Amino acid sequence: MDNVPNTLTHYGYPLPSARGLITDANKRGITHDLTTLRKWIRLNSRIFKTDRIDLRISSLSTNSWIELSDFAQREELNLSLRVSNALSPSILAHIHNSHLHDLCLEFYDGNYTTLKEWLDLSVNHDINVRMIVPATKYLPQQIDTLLENSHGIKAVTLSATDTFCPSSPLKNALESAAVIKGMNELTRQLSNKGIDACLYGIPFCQVEADNLDRAFDRAQYYLDHSGYKEDSYVFAERMYSYTTYRLNVALDNLVSRDIHVHSSLDNALFPWIEGHRRSYYRIWAYHKLTRHLPFLKPRPRPVPDQETAHSQALEAYRLKQQKKDGPVCSACKYRLICDKFSSQFRRRFPGLKPLAFPGESVPALRTAHDPSKRYYDNLDLQRLTIPERQKQLAEETQKTLLRTPPDREIVSDSYEIENRYTHHMPGAVRWHSFNKGELFSTVLTRVEAPFILSFSVGGGAATHAGFAFGRHIKLYIPLIDVSHRLTLSVDKDGYFVLLRDDEIVKAATFSMVDYVPSRLKGILEPRLTLLNIDGMIVTQTISLWESSIPLLAASKKAKYSIIIVNTRYARRLQATLLALAHQKGIEKDLFEVILAYVPGIDPTDDLLDSLHFSYPDLRIVPFPVPKDLAHSKGLMINEAVKIASGDWIMLTDADIVMPPDLFEQLEAIEDTPYLIAPEGRKMLPPDVTAKILLNELKPWECFDEILEGPGDLRKEEALAIPIGFFQCFPKWLLETIPYHELTHFEASDWYFGKNVVLKYGPEYRMKGVYLLHLDHGGSQWYGTQRQR
Numbered sequence: 001m002d003n004v005p006n007t008l009t010h011y012g013y014p015l016p017s018a019r020g021l022i023t024d025a026n027k028r029g030i031t032h033d034l035t036t037l038r039k040w041i042r043l044n045s046r047i048f049k050t051d052r053i054d055l056r057i058s059s060l061s062t063n064s065w066i067e068l069s070d071f072a073q074r075e076e077l078n079l080s081l082r083v084s085n086a087l088s089p090s091i092l093a094h095i096h097n098s099h100l101h102d103l104c105l106e107f108y109d110g111n112y113t114t115l116k117e118w119l120d121l122s123v124n125h126d127i128n129v130r131m132i133v134p135a136t137k138y139l140p141q142q143i144d145t146l147l148e149n150s151h152g153i154k155a156v157t158l159s160a161t162d163t164f165c166p167s168s169p170l171k172n173a174l175e176s177a178a179v180i181k182g183m184n185e186l187t188r189q190l191s192n193k194g195i196d197a198c199l200y201g202i203p204f205c206q207v208e209a210d211n212l213d214r215a216f217d218r219a220q221y222y223l224d225h226s227g228y229k230e231d232s233y234v235f236a237e238r239m240y241s242y243t244t245y246r247l248n249v250a251l252d253n254l255v256s257r258d259i260h261v262h263s264s265l266d267n268a269l270f271p272w273i274e275g276h277r278r279s280y281y282r283i284w285a286y287h288k289l290t291r292h293l294p295f296l297k298p299r300p301r302p303v304p305d306q307e308t309a310h311s312q313a314l315e316a317y318r319l320k321q322q323k324k325d326g327p328v329c330s331a332c333k334y335r336l337i338c339d340k341f342s343s344q345f346r347r348r349f350p351g352l353k354p355l356a357f358p359g360e361s362v363p364a365l366r367t368a369h370d371p372s373k374r375y376y377d378n379l380d381l382q383r384l385t386i387p388e389r390q391k392q393l394a395e396e397t398q399k400t401l402l403r404t405p406p407d408r409e410i411v412s413d414s415y416e417i418e419n420r421y422t423h424h425m426p427g428a429v430r431w432h433s434f435n436k437g438e439l440f441s442t443v444l445t446r447v448e449a450p451f452i453l454s455f456s457v458g459g460g461a462a463t464h465a466g467f468a469f470g471r472h473i474k475l476y477i478p479l480i481d482v483s484h485r486l487t488l489s490v491d492k493d494g495y496f497v498l499l500r501d502d503e504i505v506k507a508a509t510f511s512m513v514d515y516v517p518s519r520l521k522g523i524l525e526p527r528l529t530l531l532n533i534d535g536m537i538v539t540q541t542i543s544l545w546e547s548s549i550p551l552l553a554a555s556k557k558a559k560y561s562i563i564i565v566n567t568r569y570a571r572r573l574q575a576t577l578l579a580l581a582h583q584k585g586i587e588k589d590l591f592e593v594i595l596a597y598v599p600g601i602d603p604t605d606d607l608l609d610s611l612h613f614s615y616p617d618l619r620i621v622p623f624p625v626p627k628d629l630a631h632s633k634g635l636m637i638n639e640a641v642k643i644a645s646g647d648w649i650m651l652t653d654a655d656i657v658m659p660p661d662l663f664e665q666l667e668a669i670e671d672t673p674y675l676i677a678p679e680g681r682k683m684l685p686p687d688v689t690a691k692i693l694l695n696e697l698k699p700w701e702c703f704d705e706i707l708e709g710p711g712d713l714r715k716e717e718a719l720a721i722p723i724g725f726f727q728c729f730p731k732w733l734l735e736t737i738p739y740h741e742l743t744h745f746e747a748s749d750w751y752f753g754k755n756v757v758l759k760y761g762p763e764y765r766m767k768g769v770y771l772l773h774l775d776h777g778g779s780q781w782y783g784t785q786r787q788r
Contacts, residue, residue: 014220014223014224014225014478014480015224015225015376015380015383015384015506016222016223016224016225016229016478016508016509017221017223017225017226017227017228017229017230018049018050018051018052018225018229018379018380018383018509019050019051019052019053019054019080019225019227019228019229019232020044020048020050020052020053020054020228020229020232020233020236021053021054021056021082021228021232021233021236022037022040022041022044022053022054022055022056022236023055023056023058023164023236023239023240024037024055024056024057024058024059024064025057025058025059026239026240026241026242026243026244026247027240027241029058029059030243030244031058031059032244032247033244034064034067034068036244036247036248036251037055037068038068038071039248039251039252039255040247040251041053041068041071041072041075041077041079042075042255043251043254043255044077044232045075045076045077046075046255047231047254047255048229048231048232048235049229049509049510049514050077050229050232051076051078051379051383052077052078052079052080052101052379053072053077053078053079053080053232054080054081054082054104054228055079055080055081055082056082056083056164057081057082057083057087057091058087062091062094062095065081065091065095065098066095066098069095069098069099069100070098070099072099073099078099078101078379079099079100079101080100080101080102080103080104081095081100081103081104082103082104082105082106082132083103083104083106084105084106084108084109084165085105085106085107085109085111085114085115085118086109086111086114087114088114089114089117089118089121092118092121092122092125092127093121093125096125096127100127101377101379102127102128102129102130102154102377103118103122103127103128103129103130104129104130104131104132105118105119105129105130105131105132106131106132106134106162106164106165107131107132107133107142107146108133108134108136108138108162108165108166108167109136109138110136110138110141110142112145112149115149116149119149119150119151119152119153122152123151123152127152128152128154128377129152129153129154130153130154130155130156130157130226131153131155131156131157132156132157132159132162132165133146133156133157133158133159133186134158134159134160134161134162134165134167135158135159135160135161135170135179135180135183135348135349136167136179137170137171137175137179139179139182139183139186140178140179140181140182142182142186143182143185143186143189146186146190147186147189147190147193150190150193150195153195154195154196154375154377155195155196155197155198155226155375156186156187156190156195156196156197156198157197157198157200157226157227158183158186158187158197158198158199158200159200159201160200160201160202160345160348160349161201161344161345161348163237163240164240169347169348169349169350170348170349170350171350172350172351173350173351173352174351176349176350176351176352177351177352179349180202180349180352183199183202184199184207184208184211187199187211187214188208188210188211191214191373195375196226196373196374196375198214198215198216198224198226199211199214199215199216200215200216200218200221200227201216201217201218201221201339201345202215202345203329203338203339203340203341203345203354204217204332204334204337204338204357205332205334205338205354205355205356205357206352206355217337217338217339218339219337219463220337223478225374225376225383226374226375235250313432313434317434317535318535325340326341326354328353328354328355328356329341329354329356331356331358332354332355332356332357332358333357333358333359333360333361333362334357334361334362335361336361336362336461336534337362340354341354383506386504389491389495390495390497390504391504393489393491393495393497394489394497394499394504396489397452397487397489397497397499398499398502400452400489400545401452401454401487404545406454406543406544406545407544407545407546408546409541409542409543409544410444410445410541410542410543410544411427412424412425412426412427412428412429412539412540412541414444415429415441415442415443415444415528416441416442417429417431417439417440417441417442418439418440418441418442418527420432420433420439425538427540427541428538428539428540428541429441429538429539430459430460430536430537430538431460431530431533431536431537431538431539432533432535432536433530433533433535433536434535436531436532437531437532438474438529438530438531438532439529439530439531439533440468440527440528440529441527441528441529441539442527443525443526443527444525444526444527444528444542445525445526445544446523446524446525447524447526447544447546448522448523448524448547449490449491449492449493449494449520449521449524449547450490450491450546450547451489451490451544451545451546451547452487452488452489452490452543452544452545452546453467453487453488453526453542453543453544454485454486454487454488454542454543454544455485455486455528455539455540455541455542455543456483456484456485456486456539456540456541457479457483457484457486457530457537457538457539457540458482458483458484458537458538459483459536459537459538460533460534460535460536460537460538461479461534461535461537462479462530462531462532462533462534462537463478463479463531463532464476464477464478464479464508464530464531464532465477465479465484465486465528465529465530465531465537465539466486466488466498466507466508466528466529467488467526467527467528467529468526468527468528468529469520469524469525469526469527470525470639470642471635471639472515472625472626472629472635472636472639473515473516473517473520473625473626474515474516474529475488475496475498475507475515475516476507476508476510476515476529476531477498477500477505477507477508478500478505478508480500484500484501485499485500485501486498486499486500487499488526492547493519493521494519494521494599494622494624495518495519496519496520514626514627514628514629515626516626517598517599517624517625517626517627518599518600518624518626518627519599519624520624521599521622521623521624522594522621522622522623522624522643523621523643525642525643528542556589557589557645557646558589558590558591558592558619558645558646559590559591559646559647559648560590560591560592560646560648560649560650560663560666560728561591561592561594561641561644561645561646561648561649561650561731562580562591562592562593562594562650562651562652563594563596563637563640563641563644563649563650563651563652564576564593564594564595564596564652564653564654565596565597565633565636565653565654566595566596566597566602566604566654567597567598567601567602567630567631568601568602568630569602569654569655569776570602570603570604570606570607571693572654572655572693572774572776573595573604573607573654573655574607574693575657575692575693575699575774576652576653576654576655576656576657576658577593577607577611577618577620578698578700579657579658579660579699579700580593580618580658581611581615581618582660582700583658583660583661583662583663584660584661584664584700585661585663585664586663586664586667588617588619589619590663590667591619591646591650591663592619592620592621592644592645592646593618593619593620593621594621594623594640594643594644595608595620595621595622595623596623596624596625596636596637596639596640597622597623597624597625598624598625598626598627598629598630599624600627601627601630608620608622621643623636623639623640623643625639631743632741632742632743633724633739633742633748634738634739634740634741634742634748635739635741637734637739638734638738638739638741641731641734644731646731647730647731648728648729648730648731649728649729649730649731649733649734650726650727650728651724651726651727651728651749652724652725652726652771653724653725655774655776656681656725656726656771656772656773656774657692657699657771657772657773657774658771658772659699659703659769659770659771660699660700660703662769665766665769666728666766669764669766671764673763673764674729674730674733674756674760674761674763675722675727675728675729675733675753675756675757675760675763675764676727676728676729676763676764676766677722677726677727677728677753677763677764677765677766678726678765678766678769678770678771679715679716679765679766679767679768679769679770680713680714680715680716680717680770680771681713681714681725681726681770681771681772681773682706682707682711682712682713682714682770682771682773683711683712683713683714683773683775684706684710684711684772684773684774684775685710685711685775686775686777688706688709688710688711688775689774689775689776692706692772692774693774699772703772706772707770707772713770716765718750718753721750721753721754721757722753722757722763723749723750723753724748724749724750724752725771725773726771727749727752727753729756733756736759737752737755737756737759739752740752
């Protein structure tokens with residue numbers, strides 16, 4: 001088998017899919033234009049978080065392929081060709097040098113001649129081939145031919161159904177049984193030839209015993225690298241029936257979410273775009289209009305918060321599932337992880353009857369195939385490879401877990417399940433849930449790197465469990481067995497590793513948002529989190545190993561917490577922080593700086609190291625966030641305030657230089673206003689900015705001279721509403737009026753200032769106080785690619 005991972009140097013399995021899917025035409029063969037396809041590629045890159053895409057073509061020209069391939073490269077995506085073998089393979093001769101990642105062939109019509117042509121050309125051009133073979137009446141007769149023409153094939157998926165492969169239902173039970181038998185035989189024979197073969201969408205009772213380790217249900221298929229990423233595939237399935245116009249509306253809706261203050265309209269509109277029936281909306285509208293009418297109001301019922309009530313709810317849930325699954329499937333040990341006899345499967349395979357495998361139910365997805373028998377392309381192998389630093393940290397962590405008792409244990413009685421009934425047991429907490437959502441514990445403790453956090457989970461079923469730090473960081477680990485010991489280890493520099501039992505695993509990734517940062521630094525408030533619990537699951541006592549160094553969080557409380565959001569402004573940030581380090585006439589603990597930033601996109605970490613050595617009294621609390629949140633200023637502020645020790649919050653930008661007596665003036669204010677702002681700011685020209693950045697001008701020594709020099713002096717701008725370059729207010733205000741969480745820097749600060757003024761009255765202006773605003777080539781509300 002090619003590209004076999006080594007268990008000593010690669011992450012644990014399964015490796016989730018990172019592959020997306022788009023089609024160049026809809027079900028009726030009407031092609032989409034290049035602009036639409038470019039949008040679709042970008043959706044997969046930025047929203048669905050794929051690193052490669054299958055482009056399914058029906059009539060795409062060579063020139064169009066090359067244009068889309070070049071665009072995908074700019075989006076840091078790899079483009080693969082998915083095509084029916086019935087089409088002529090002539091396009092392959094023209095595009096094999098144009099960044100073609102690999103080839104995916106659909107084989108469903110029994111046309112062996114073109115199949116051989118595709119495979120011969122692929123071998124000649126050294127192109128790896130994956131195949132999708134849906135269940136058709138031809139399949140039993142195709143086995144020998146497929147085995148003879150398997151040269152160049154690396155992986156084969158035999159699928160019960162496939163939306164994109166036209167086929168008709170089988171005729172009767174005899175034909176259905178023959179096709180199922182053929183799929184099992186072909187899977188076995190391909191695997192014996194060293195080809196990565198798997199069965200998808202077939203109930204486990206129809207899978208022969210020696211093929212069970214090669215069978216996937218729908219959930220497993222999305223969690224395996226050979227399949228597609230769920231959101232991307234489901235979107236492609238739904239859009240396959242629609243016109244280019246409808247597809248464009250859906251693409252615009254998804255890509256533009258969270259860029260303005262009315263995103264809830266997009267969220268409500270999208271289900272309609274996907275084609276739900278009108279009757280659903282009529283019923284929903286009727287419900288919304290009538291739910292408050294007195295004669296339709298239900299009588300008040302007490303909320304169940306006792307163990308008995310939840311046990312009854314759990315039993316009701318089980319009975320409902322048994323009724324839905326039927327007496328046979330509900331008695332099978334695979335009932336929790338099998339797709340069962342769905343209506344779609346029954347239509348496709350008429351006459352087949354379900355069978356029950358007796359035994360204890362399997363409560364979690366089974367471990368994926370033996371990795372030594374799998375095919376991994378170069379991208380997947382790269383995702384599997386463990387960085388050297390993580391390997392060393394994992395080895396040290398395993399030694400600590402074995403040889404050193406924890407510094408303290410967080411007992412089950414010390415935390416609750418947030419916004420949910422908490423069933424405390426001796427040494428454990430039982431989590432109850434009947435939906436696919438995520439649940440969080442309350443904050444377990446406050447820690448700073450380095451530390452190790454470890455807990456056991458089991459006694460039930462869930463797809464993922466792990467650790468959360470606020471809403472912006474969630475480190476989920478896939479659960480693949482009855483029980484696991486999950487561990488998070490963070491070194492002194494914030495680099496971390498996750499362990500599932502004794503193996504290193506990579507944190508799960510999700511569409512729409514990136515929850516995984518490159519480092520964990522600053523003051524951290526860990527929580528436990530579980531996803532997609534099936535009824536119930538149990539977490540046991542949490543063990544904590546932590547540094548003997550006193551926590552920054554435990555040091556003297558500051559009065560002012562200055563929150564600065566910085567993305568690619570490290571040079572200007574240096575001037576901002578130096579001005580704060582040179583504040584005069586105040587105690588050193590009067591303020592702290594909470595710095596929200598994305599590690600790795602600019603030299604901020606190096607700057608913080610230098611400031612630590614040069615200005616040890618300047619208290620800076622790092623607040624790193626994942627790269628996808630680089631432009632989400634509102635979310636960073638709303639989350640960063642949770643670790644602030646000050647009773648007053650000061651918001652400023654990473655390009656603002658404050659006067660050296662700012663805090664003296666703040667402390668001199670006798671009133672207790674709700675919002676404090678300066679009189680204005682001085683927009684500095686590029687030449688003065690350059691001198692400050694090169695330390696030829698030191699603002700704390702000549703602030704007044706700079707203020708009187710060249711530049712644009714702005715006073716009470718933005719309709720006299722205090723905006724984000726300086727807003728100072730009591731900490732509790734952000735709980736009452738949070739920042740708008742948009743995916744850019746525009747307007748959130750103005751709306752916040754306006755809402756505070758409307759609710760609590762006019763702001764307090766510090767007369768004669770102006771701040772310096774460093775030049776950076778115009779407004780950068782939507783982010784910058786340059787280091788500034």
